Amino acid sequence: MSSADPLLRTALHRWHQAHGGRLVEFGGWSMPVQYRSIVEEHQAVRLGVGLFDISHMGRLTFDGQDALDWIEHCTTNHVARLTENQIQYSLMTNDRGGVIDDILVYRQTDAYLVVCNASNRTKVVAQFQAHQQGTQSHFHDRTEATAMIAVQGPKALATLQPLVDQPLEAVRYYHQTTGRLLGKLDSVISRTGYTGEDGFELIVPASSAEEVWEAILEAGRPHAIMPCGLGARDTLRLEAAMPLYGHELGEDTDPYSAGLGWAVKLDKGEFVGRSILSMRKEAPPLARIGLVLEGKRIARQGAIVLSGDREVGLVTSGTFSPTLQTSIAMAMVAPDARTVGAILTVDVRGHRETARVVKLPFYKRPATA
Amino acid sequence: MDPKSLRFTPTHEWVALQGDVATIGISKFAVEQLSDLTMIELPAIGAKLAAGKAFGEVESVKSVSDIYAPLAGEVVEVNNDLRDNVQLLSDDPYGKGWLIRLRVENPGAVASMMDHDAYEKMVAEDAH
Numbered sequence: 001m002s003s004a005d006p007l008l009r010t011a012l013h014r015w016h017q018a019h020g021g022r023l024v025e026f027g028g029w030s031m032p033v034q035y036r037s038i039v040e041e042h043q044a045v046r047l048g049v050g051l052f053d054i055s056h057m058g059r060l061t062f063d064g065q066d067a068l069d070w071i072e073h074c075t076t077n078h079v080a081r082l083t084e085n086q087i088q089y090s091l092m093t094n095d096r097g098g099v100i101d102d103i104l105v106y107r108q109t110d111a112y113l114v115v116c117n118a119s120n121r122t123k124v125v126a127q128f129q130a131h132q133q134g135t136q137s138h139f140h141d142r143t144e145a146t147a148m149i150a151v152q153g154p155k156a157l158a159t160l161q162p163l164v165d166q167p168l169e170a171v172r173y174y175h176q177t178t179g180r181l182l183g184k185l186d187s188v189i190s191r192t193g194y195t196g197e198d199g200f201e202l203i204v205p206a207s208s209a210e211e212v213w214e215a216i217l218e219a220g221r222p223h224a225i226m227p228c229g230l231g232a233r234d235t236l237r238l239e240a241a242m243p244l245y246g247h248e249l250g251e252d253t254d255p256y257s258a259g260l261g262w263a264v265k266l267d268k269g270e271f272v273g274r275s276i277l278s279m280r281k282e283a284p285p286l287a288r289i290g291l292v293l294e295g296k297r298i299a300r301q302g303a304i305v306l307s308g309d310r311e312v313g314l315v316t317s318g319t320f321s322p323t324l325q326t327s328i329a330m331a332m333v334a335p336d337a338r339t340v341g342a343i344l345t346v347d348v349r350g351h352r353e354t355a356r357v358v359k360l361p362f363y364k365r366p367a368t369a
Numbered sequence: 370m371d372p373k374s375l376r377f378t379p380t381h382e383w384v385a386l387q388g389d390v391a392t393i394g395i396s397k398f399a400v401e402q403l404s405d406l407t408m409i410e411l412p413a414i415g416a417k418l419a420a421g422k423a424f425g426e427v428e429s430v431k432s433v434s435d436i437y438a439p440l441a442g443e444v445v446e447v448n449n450d451l452r453d454n455v456q457l458l459s460d461d462p463y464g465k466g467w468l469i470r471l472r473v474e475n476p477g478a479v480a481s482m483m484d485h486d487a488y489e490k491m492v493a494e495d496a497h
Contacts, residue, residue, distance in 0.1 A: 038430045039405045231431060296408035298428060320407040320430050327407075349433070 010055035011147040011209035021229060027118030029056040032229040041232035042322045045195050049153035049220050050228040051213065054194075057148055058121035059203060060128070062112040064137030071105060071112055074131050074272055076255060078265040082107035087174045087190055089263055091255050092116075092127055093273030097280050098251040099258070100127055102243065104192065106176055113188070114139075115148075117245045131272070147209030151216060152199030152236075154365075155223035160200055162219055163212075164189065168200065182215055194233060196240025197365055235319050241290060241330065241361035247301055247316040248288055248330060256284035257332060259360070286313065287338040290362055291346065291355040293327035296320075299346040299353065305331045306345045306352075312337035315346060323363050329355070370463045372397070376479050377488035378439045383463070386479045391440055394467045395427065395458065398492050405430040406455045411468055416444045418471060420478070425468065427458070436468065440478055446470035 021032030077090035313333030381399035
């Protein structure tokens with residue numbers, strides 16, 4: 001998308017503007033990066049519950065007899081293994097084995113739903129279209145007709161339950177249900193998220209987005225719910241070591257280097273990128289690692305990682321971790337520099353900062369009792 | 370300090386001049402824009418600063434920004450409390466959050482800087 005194009009607006013854009021949301025461009029959309037404080041929003045999700053507008057994510061529905069084969073051919077994970085209402089993390093790769101996007105595939109009763117990144121929606125649509133030949137199936141881009149809202153945190157279930165007509169406890173992690181919200185709205189409710197906490201993501205008609213949003217805020221009030229922006233979404237996903245496209249993932253990064261080999265099923269049959277990926281699997285050129293920095297400086301994307309005086313890779317994401325109260329980063333480095341416990345240095349704007357390789361994720365939520 | 374008595378730069382630093390010593394800080398607006406501060410780096414006492422050149426940096430969760438010297442001079446005092454507690458800058462940018470004191474070469478240069486009204490006007494215009 002060129003910078004001259006007007007930014008897309010979600011159905012909640014007016015609400016964000018009216019409530020102090022600081023709006024920035026993200027993936028071609030005007031989105032709130034924060035309302036007040038990224039750290040406060042982050043902590044609300046770790047300790048209670050937070051609410052995110054994620055309507056910018058692409059939503060494509062597929063119907064027809066051979067939708068399964070079509071999606072199977074364009075993605076790396078094994079779609080046929082999904083049971084009804086199950087959801088799968090997957091990747092769309094190009095014929096060089098690079099990542100076009102990371103996506104979620106939902107198996108619904110009579111259809112499949114693919115959720116992709118905002119910035120990659122055009123590419124994802126083009127890739128599906130390029131492999132459409134011979135299929136009787138169709139897909140519909142439902143992104144702008146619907147809104148998507150994430151309710152995340154240990155109090156997400158308690159917040160959402162009173163608004164839904166069925167027991168949400170029964171919806172397992174990476175599963176979905178089609179439920180009725182506010183006694184009237186048919187919605188997709190999935191137990192998924194991008195924060196490292198328990199939580200749900202809802203897909204509702206765009207015309208009802210504000211009503212649903214307000215109802216969740218009201219229901220979450222006893223749990224000190226906060227609306228959260230993309231800033232907190234980023235610090236939360238980084239602590240949970242979830243990759244972000246454009247940072248840990250790109251057209252020139254293979255899934256094995258990114259630590260996502262588990263989402264590639266080479267034995268499922270032919271798919272785009274399979275032959276090159278079967279070679280990459282044996283010797284991925286890079287490895288994704290976690291770094292904890294000794295000092296307070298934040299190592300951001302593009303900072304050079306060194307082992308002694310040898311450049312071994314680049315930082316892909318970095319932030320101040322509100323949970324660990326320290327500077328953390330993920331980096332893509334030569335495989336021989338990945339050893340947990342090793343001491344590396346990062347060049348942060350000319351300062352050599354000491355960093356220790358740690359096991360990912362940085363943060364894992366406490367097991368529920 | 371009453372912000373109305375201060376002078377401001379287009380890069381959001383403030384100056385309070387007493388004799389030939391200028392106390393320098395960052396405006397409330399800039400601090401709010403940065404939000405979630407994590408670290409500040411300040412020069413050592415004795416450092417010579419050139420007007421318009423970066424003399425330190427302030428980092429937030431989101432980004433890192435240079436801090437520019439509004440005037441040329443020599444650093445005579447540094448607010449070391451900020452190194453341990455950068456929150457002071459968020460809480461009180463015109464008071465406990467001051468950054469450095471500078472013995473300035475040309476105190477007269479302050480007169481040409483924006484006053485509070487002019488600075489507020491600039492910020493309001495930038496927002497549109």
